[in-house]
Amino acid sequence: MIEPKATKESTERLYFEDAFLQEFTARIIRRETREGLPVVILDRTAFYPESGGQPYDLGTMNEVKVIRVEAENGFIIHYLEKQIEGDEVRGRIDWQRRFDHMQQHTGQHILSQAFYELIKGETLSFHLGQEDSTVEINLPAIEEETQRQVEELANRVVFSDLEVKTYFLPEDKAGSIPLRKPPKKSGLIRVVEVAGFDYSACGGTHCLRTGQVGLIKILKQEKIRGNLRFSFVCGFRALKEFENYRRLLQESAKIFSAEEAEVPSCAEKNLAELKNLKKNQRKLEEKLAVLEAKEMLAESGGNIISGLFPEKSPGEIKFLALNLVRQAEVVAVLAAFANEYFHLVVAASDKLEVDVREVIPALQATAEFKGGGSPTLIELVSSKKEQAERFCQLAADFFKAKINPG
Numbered sequence: 001m002i003e004p005k006a007t008k009e010s011t012e013r014l015y016f017e018d019a020f021l022q023e024f025t026a027r028i029i030r031r032e033t034r035e036g037l038p039v040v041i042l043d044r045t046a047f048y049p050e051s052g053g054q055p056y057d058l059g060t061m062n063e064v065k066v067i068r069v070e071a072e073n074g075f076i077i078h079y080l081e082k083q084i085e086g087d088e089v090r091g092r093i094d095w096q097r098r099f100d101h102m103q104q105h106t107g108q109h110i111l112s113q114a115f116y117e118l119i120k121g122e123t124l125s126f127h128l129g130q131e132d133s134t135v136e137i138n139l140p141a142i143e144e145e146t147q148r149q150v151e152e153l154a155n156r157v158v159f160s161d162l163e164v165k166t167y168f169l170p171e172d173k174a175g176s177i178p179l180r181k182p183p184k185k186s187g188l189i190r191v192v193e194v195a196g197f198d199y200s201a202c203g204g205t206h207c208l209r210t211g212q213v214g215l216i217k218i219l220k221q222e223k224i225r226g227n228l229r230f231s232f233v234c235g236f237r238a239l240k241e242f243e244n245y246r247r248l249l250q251e252s253a254k255i256f257s258a259e260e261a262e263v264p265s266c267a268e269k270n271l272a273e274l275k276n277l278k279k280n281q282r283k284l285e286e287k288l289a290v291l292e293a294k295e296m297l298a299e300s301g302g303n304i305i306s307g308l309f310p311e312k313s314p315g316e317i318k319f320l321a322l323n324l325v326r327q328a329e330v331v332a333v334l335a336a337f338a339n340e341y342f343h344l345v346v347a348a349s350d351k352l353e354v355d356v357r358e359v360i361p362a363l364q365a366t367a368e369f370k371g372g373g374s375p376t377l378i379e380l381v382s383s384k385k386e387q388a389e390r391f392c393q394l395a396a397d398f399f400k401a402k403i404n405p406g
């Protein structure tokens with residue numbers, strides 16, 4: 001086996017040989033300050049830098065937090081929270097984070113090959129996210145059933161607990177193995193082989209056996225740039241996802257006082273009932289508005305009907321205003337509240353031949369109002385809720401003077 005060892009021109013990457021190495025000792029060969037943070041370069045490191053879709057490792061160096069790790073011209077750059085003393089360091093990898101990354105990353109190799117083996121779908125890109133990961137596959141569309149078959153093949157590989165081998169090959173020998181994609185780098189190529197199933201050129205960290213990946217679950221597919229992007233989770237993330245779904249379903253079933261399997265039919269039934277109730281409610285509201293308008297007209301002597309209705313919605317006062325102007329030759333100035341806003345509706349009977357929009361400038365002279373409407377109906381909204389009565393009065397007086405001059 002040929003492996004790149006540390007030279008003065010590079011950092012030895014301990015994770016190439018042992019991806020399960022969690023602690024190591026090394027020597028600082030360079031110190032710098034970048035973006036106001038102390039940065040160290042070691043002769044060797046187990047910290048994985050951001051690369052190939054896999055995020056960087058976190059951890060500590062002599063108990064000081066490592067907050068970012070990058071690769072640069074063969075060297076690995078460690079950003080530290082604060083400066084560390086001495087040149088000998090003990091590095092410790094945040095293992096929970098790294099192992100999670102290895103589960104997702106190794107799962108991606110398996111899933112990508114499953115897509116290729118079953119339907120010749122090639123992986124164009126891979127992104128390992130905080131919640132889930134994605135692969136973009138160069139297929140325009142696939143059936144739900146095909147996706148299920150791909151997922152099943154990937155999990156069959158997991159449950160077969162195949163060995164995941166890594167080795168280096170000179171570029172000219174790369175043709176001797178069936179690489180899924182041609183290598184992006186020249187020179188020495190690092191091959192990651194899921195025994196007999198998948199061969200990839202990759203510099204990332206991986207599980208030692210496919211069984212360590214755990215369940216591979218595709219969560220959704222979406223179209224992007226004419227291709228398909230699949231979101232998926234592996235291992236502990238799949239377990240967490242399953243727990244989320246289970247809890248959601250259990251909570252939903254509790255709301256309906258039903259069995260979990262009955263949740264969809266219960267939801268459907270409830271929606272249908274709600275729709276029916278809303279329809280009936282609208283009919284009743286219409287009848288009520290007619291009666292309410294009649295009552296208001298009987299009580300008021302003049303041709304300006306105004307009022308503030310804190311218990312009504314903006315929709316209800318609009319309906320009431322329309323009923324008032326339909327039943328008599330009046331101008332209706334009605335107001336209501338919705339959340340933090342004050343709503344003003346002004347309507348006028350056609351026969352009065354007034355343009356209710358004329359009141360807008362008068363109102364806007366006192367506060368900011370949004371909205372507008374037709375010559376016979378306007379709806380205005382203002383955040384100056386506390387001045388509601390004043391605005392009502394102002395609008396009512398405006399039309400009183402207009403319709404009853406002198």
Ligand SMILES: [Zn+2]
Pocket residue numbers: 105106109192200202203204205206
């Ligand atoms: Zn890889």
